[in-house]
Amino acid sequence: MNRNILILSVLMCLAIVSSSCGGDDSSSANNESTARVKLEEYSLSFLDRGSSNSPAKAGTIAFQVENKGLLNHDFIVVKTNLTADSLEVNSFEAKVNEQTVGEILGRIPQENLGPSSTYSLSLNMSPGKYVIFCNVAAHYQSGMYGQFYVE
Ligand SMILES: [Cu+2]
Numbered sequence: 177m178n179r180n181i182l183i184l185s186v187l188m189c190l191a192i193v194s195s196s197c198g199g200d201d202s203s204s205a206n207n208e209s210t211a212r213v214k215l216e217e218y219s220l221s222f223l224d225r226g227s228s229n230s231p232a233k234a235g236t237i238a239f240q241v242e243n244k245g246l247l248n249h250d251f252i253v254v255k256t257n258l259t260a261d262s263l264e265v266n267s268f269e270a271k272v273n274e275q276t277v278g279e280i281l282g283r284i285p286q287e288n289l290g291p292s293s294t295y296s297l298s299l300n301m302s303p304g305k306y307v308i309f310c311n312v313a314a315h316y317q318s319g320m321y322g323q324f325y326v327e
Contacts, residue, residue, distance in 0.1 A: 197241045207235030211324075213308070215289065216245035218318035220308060231325035238298045241289060248288035249320065250310040260323040263316065265285065270313040281306070285315045295297060301326045 211232055212223035222229060239253050256278035258262075266273045274280065282299045289295050303326050310320035 209232050209233055210238045210240055212240045215249040217241045218315055218320050220320045220322045222268055224303040228258040231327040234303045234326050237297055237301050241295045243289045243291055243293050246291050248290055250287050250312050252309055252311055254279045254307050255281055255304055256307055257305055271311050272316050303327050
């Protein structure tokens with residue numbers, strides 16, 4: 177537990193350092209950006225993509241995932257051309273079928289994030305369409321998903 181908190185603290189410090197000293201030269205080949213995501217019952221929302229859900233720039237994207245809800249939530253990033261609301265659900269488990277969902281690019285460890293917790297997940301993302309969702313039983317079906325674009 178203490179070790180997890182330590183790792184989380186280090187990740188948060190790294191995120192602060194990288195965002196404060198990152199150049200704003202958009203021609204940089206090694207583009208890095210952050211994307212804040214809020215999880216709650218039952219939604220997954222991108223806090224800095226605007227109302228039109230504008231695309232993020234390809235490169236390393238550090239997701240700052242915040243659980244603002246009262247339950248544990250999950251966070252899975254999949255590269256897929258399926259729309260966010262059309263992933264295949266295994267009705268027995270009440271979960272998205274992770275075997276058929278496509279390329280899982282990343283997820284938070286232990287498959288859940290406790291209430292009032294934050295986790296930073298850095299992923300190298302190429303241009304395309306992504307779906308991000310929570311796969312705690314019944315949460316996807318309740319609306320915990322979002323469409324994420326990279327260009
Ligand atoms: Cu959830």
